[in-house]
Amino acid sequence: MKMSGFGYTSILAIVAIMSLSILSESEVLKQPQLPAACHICKGQLNELSSFSVLNQVTSDCRPWFRIGRLAVCKDCGMVQKPVTEEWLQEVEEIYSGYAVYEQGGGVEQVSFDQNTGASLARSEKIVDWLLRQGVLPNTGSLLDIGCGNGVFLRAFGAKYPSWQMTASELDTRNKVLIESIPGVTKLHVGSIESLKTRFDLIVLIHALEHIPSPIDYLKSLSSILNPNGLILIQVPDLEASPFDILIADHCTHFSSETLLSVVDKSDFDCFRFEAVCVPKELTLLAKRSILPDECASTDHSFQHSALSTQHSVIAHIAWLQKIVQQGKTTSSPLGIFGTSISATWLAAALGNKVSFFVDEDSNRIGRGYLGCPIYAPKDAPKDLALLIPLRTDIATAVSQRLAHFNLQCIIPPL
Ligand SMILES: [Zn+2]
Missing domain, CATH: 3.40.50.150 (Vaccinia Virus protein VP39)
Incomplete structure (x- = not known):
């Protein structure tokens, strides 16, 4: 984030x-x-x-x-x-x-x-x-x-x-x-x-x-x-x-x-x-x-392709849409991991389905965000889904790292 x-x-x-x-x-x-x-x-x-x-x-x-x-x-x-x-x-x-x-x-x-x-x-x-x-x-x-x-x-x-x-x-x-x-x-x-x-x-x-x-x-x-x-x-x-x-x-x-x-x-x-x-x-x-x-800027073998960039951004957009869809089909209420860009975006997309945030930053834990509490992983509800709106590989690593807290982590689709 x-x-x-x-x-x-x-x-x-x-x-x-x-x-x-x-x-x-x-x-x-x-x-x-x-x-x-x-x-x-x-x-x-x-x-x-x-x-x-x-x-x-x-x-x-x-x-x-x-x-x-x-x-x-x-x-x-x-x-x-x-x-x-x-x-x-x-x-x-x-x-x-x-x-x-x-x-x-x-x-x-x-x-x-x-x-x-x-x-x-x-x-x-x-x-x-x-x-x-x-x-x-x-x-x-x-x-x-x-x-x-x-x-x-x-x-x-x-x-x-x-x-x-x-x-x-x-x-x-x-x-x-x-x-x-x-x-x-x-x-x-x-x-x-x-x-x-x-x-x-x-x-x-x-x-x-x-x-x-x-x-x-x-x-x-x-x-x-x-x-x-x-x-x-x-x-x-x-x-x-x-x-x-x-x-x-x-x-x-x-x-x-x-x-x-x-x-x-x-x-x-x-x-x-x-x-x-x-x-x-x-x-x-x-x-x-x-x-x-x-530096790579002088490497003439480094060819750009506007078309491949476009395909990749279209794929980004489709993936983001899937994350919203995943959140919409997850049982309410639910939590979101993080309190920064991607978490704010997903929370806004899901509206009142979101009841809490989870963050590891001690400056943020215990505060409120978008009307919901911010919990440390150890204090997060264990019976509610926790969406992790991060790149899938990073979300997977986070979920593995937090495994001992027994949270209901949901990783974005590939
Ligand atoms: Zn241009």
Whole structure:
């Protein structure tokens, strides 16, 4: 399960600014119903009509019942929400009520190893990964774009105490908290262009998938990046998590291939790439100078196929429909494992059939969620079905790990 931890105000501003390059006001007014072009390559989109029957969820885990649209670009193969005037309005509505990590009382969601149950906050995993790369000097300057409540800054500062860190947000609601983090020099409020300084590392964690024109946005970062500076990007991995398409405010659903392609087209070269440091996320470091053969983006044998992507996304949609159907045919009341994206989505689809949630995150256990209690596995009702809305292989591992609690686990169909 994943959850976004970016600052919504920055992303809202980015969405607003970058959308101007996608849809001019006159275009929107003239042709509001026409499908948008691909926001990566301007190519033609193939809409997947079966998606519209699924309910959605916001990236801060709120049920979202608007009819969604999903498409695959016939040219570049990017899976995306068409960036239309309607989508932009929906996103504005979503961000206006945004809450980060509400289920955990503002504490970052931990990431569980589904085999061992071991947990570590996502930000700490990213910093550990950075340490393993061994590419950052002992001192430097960092900019965290859309820093939210500063969880990444806190984790980074603990391991790189001599770095100077700048936080970026559009409002000051977390100013005192963020500026109290050791190593943070200031919270910058406003556009990044007004920073008038350059950085050694620019961080975009769970931001790029929200931005309607990611290539233009990444290119714009060159003006505030030192010549040998790096950008750190983390986005959800569509191939590892079919649930990502359900997130209404994610307009780009990256795979390894399409993320590397976007980075390439943005005049950056991928420097280090990682698909496992945080489960179901893609993480990379990129720089402007050319380092041939260090990354898959330079591997010309890595051919994409828009058609095979389309088939795979249609299969994702069909599988998600099966999960809802499975829940609808399971006896009531029932429970749902997890309290994040997929659990929220399924709970909303099943409505009042759901009477409890089960979570292993101690920050969430004992709280209420969507009007139902959150139990630890050991305290969950043993006579009621527990749906596990995770990828089938992961759900199987979870159910095996929880076997000694004798819960009525139900794994999604294949
Ligand atoms: Zn395209």
